[in-house]
Amino acid sequence: MAISFDKVNYTYQPNTPFESRALFDIDLDVADGSFTALVGHTGSGKSTLLQHLNALLLPTSGTVTVGETVIKPDSKAKAIKPVRQKVGVVFQFPETQLFDETVLKDVAFGPQNFGVSKEDAQTIAREKLNLVGISDELFERSPFELSGGQMRRVAIAGILAMNPSVLVLDEPTAGLDPKARIDMMRLFETIHASGVTTILVTHLMDDVADYADTMYVLEKGRIVKSGKPQDLFQDVDFMTAHQLGVPKATRFALLLRARGQYFEHLPITRSALVEMITEAANHG
Amino acid sequence: MDKLIIGRYIPGSSIIHRLDPRSKLLAMFAFVFIIFLANDAIGYGILTIFTFLGVGLSRIKLSYFLKGLRPMLGLILFTVIFQMLFTTGGEVLFQIWFLKITSYSLQNAFFIFMRFVLIIFMSTLLTLTTPPLTLADGIETGLAPLKKIKVPVHEIGLMLSISLRFIPTLMDDTTMIMNAQKSRGMDFGEGNLVQKVKSVIPILIPLFVSSFRRADDLAIAMESRGYQGGEGRSKYRILKWQRSDTLLLLSLVIVTAILVAWNMMK
Numbered sequence: 089m090a091i092s093f094d095k096v097n098y099t100y101q102p103n104t105p106f107e108s109r110a111l112f113d114i115d116l117d118v119a120d121g122s123f124t125a126l127v128g129h130t131g132s133g134k135s136t137l138l139q140h141l142n143a144l145l146l147p148t149s150g151t152v153t154v155g156e157t158v159i160k161p162d163s164k165a166k167a168i169k170p171v172r173q174k175v176g177v178v179f180q181f182p183e184t185q186l187f188d189e190t191v192l193k194d195v196a197f198g199p200q201n202f203g204v205s206k207e208d209a210q211t212i213a214r215e216k217l218n219l220v221g222i223s224d225e226l227f228e229r230s231p232f233e234l235s236g237g238q239m240r241r242v243a244i245a246g247i248l249a250m251n252p253s254v255l256v257l258d259e260p261t262a263g264l265d266p267k268a269r270i271d272m273m274r275l276f277e278t279i280h281a282s283g284v285t286t287i288l289v290t291h292l293m294d295d296v297a298d299y300a301d302t303m304y305v306l307e308k309g310r311i312v313k314s315g316k317p318q319d320l321f322q323d324v325d326f327m328t329a330h331q332l333g334v335p336k337a338t339r340f341a342l343l344l345r346a347r348g349q350y351f352e353h354l355p356i357t358r359s360a361l362v363e364m365i366t367e368a369a370n371h372g
Numbered sequence: 373m374d375k376l377i378i379g380r381y382i383p384g385s386s387i388i389h390r391l392d393p394r395s396k397l398l399a400m401f402a403f404v405f406i407i408f409l410a411n412d413a414i415g416y417g418i419l420t421i422f423t424f425l426g427v428g429l430s431r432i433k434l435s436y437f438l439k440g441l442r443p444m445l446g447l448i449l450f451t452v453i454f455q456m457l458f459t460t461g462g463e464v465l466f467q468i469w470f471l472k473i474t475s476y477s478l479q480n481a482f483f484i485f486m487r488f489v490l491i492i493f494m495s496t497l498l499t500l501t502t503p504p505l506t507l508a509d510g511i512e513t514g515l516a517p518l519k520k521i522k523v524p525v526h527e528i529g530l531m532l533s534i535s536l537r538f539i540p541t542l543m544d545d546t547t548m549i550m551n552a553q554k555s556r557g558m559d560f561g562e563g564n565l566v567q568k569v570k571s572v573i574p575i576l577i578p579l580f581v582s583s584f585r586r587a588d589d590l591a592i593a594m595e596s597r598g599y600q601g602g603e604g605r606s607k608y609r610i611l612k613w614q615r616s617d618t619l620l621l622l623s624l625v626i627v628t629a630i631l632v633a634w635n636m637m638k
Contacts, residue, residue, distance in 0.1 A: 201557030
């Protein structure tokens, strides 16, 4: 499902001394089936923008179109509720949202809120828990007895259980060890491959390079650059100047280039780097 | 969450902002008693002028004070209506069955209303112009004499500043958890009472869990930095009594004197 922002502005606490403008004329298009990355610093407006994706915040001006639904500054709660089911948001540290007695009940909470019967919700919950790699013997445990990594998986299953068409991920791997991080990203890749439009908010450029097909750079509430990652990462100076950096493979290629290795364009993933080096070796 | 004005500090540099928290606290406390000295229109008039003088000097928009009134409106209306219906004496203006509205009851209701409004304005003035931590400092030093009778003043002060410090954090946590549950299709404030109470559970449990974790983290952080309260501990913020503080207390004494004199003259 596609999402598009048209001249979206957002101001926190308007008409008070605490007034602060967080988003300025945001135009953004997330194509159906795409894997879009949203990068920017803390305070760049990432989380504000993210809350517009499922209408937790309504724009102060402008419109957000999610599938068929148009979200306007004066949209009513009833009209936006279906959006919450279609766009599943995995917040940062999602394990903080767990509350129910058992893992299974917690995961079934989402679909039940959208009118799915208890039995059906639990069937979906089982399926999604298995998908994220939680084994059956943990289903009847309290979510608070699980390890941190397991809790995060359960929380993610809780979002997947709503069968969203768009999955929004806010730094989903923060605080995980390297192996758990890779497993987690592979999981999202599988989900994306099954046709779920994915939006990833991150500051890990390697993840952007490895998984995303479109990226937006956000700074001080404005979109300063957008396009394909392989094109954006060519402008190393821009990415460094905005303190975002470039993927490891690109950095490696830059070092090689400094030592005289020729690159027609910079690789952004490890496999592209390997390919370019072998090709150069074969021809050189 | 953003609409709560009680207990909110608005930064500024007015004369009221610069007053010592101890004098402001003392004045606020005294004002609650002084207000009982007023028992007619002139008395309330004097206190109203005094209150609005403070409001004016703080250079904070009146709308903030009115917003501070809003959460108390139910209580005020209840008391006012109660007074209106059950005060006896005076000329009967209006009567349905056993309920009478008399000139006395109207007057009384109005005075009660003014009493509420003035006290709320004054306390709003205190919290709007004093940073919460400074206020906690003020309370701690204000209570210092009680140390002699073994009241754990420092601990009370610490508890106070920690709770004040964590109000914004807890509010952020609440907003975050509410957003997460709303994203899972939770509706707030809809349906019947049972549904409404039920909808609190998915917020409250995660909030408790995160509060306990935070408390634990804070305790560890304090201990690892060798925290030890009470005796011999120096302070980062040092309170300074200025001439304006003496003037504030003096003005209160004058207002009290005027009210007492007026009451005796009648």
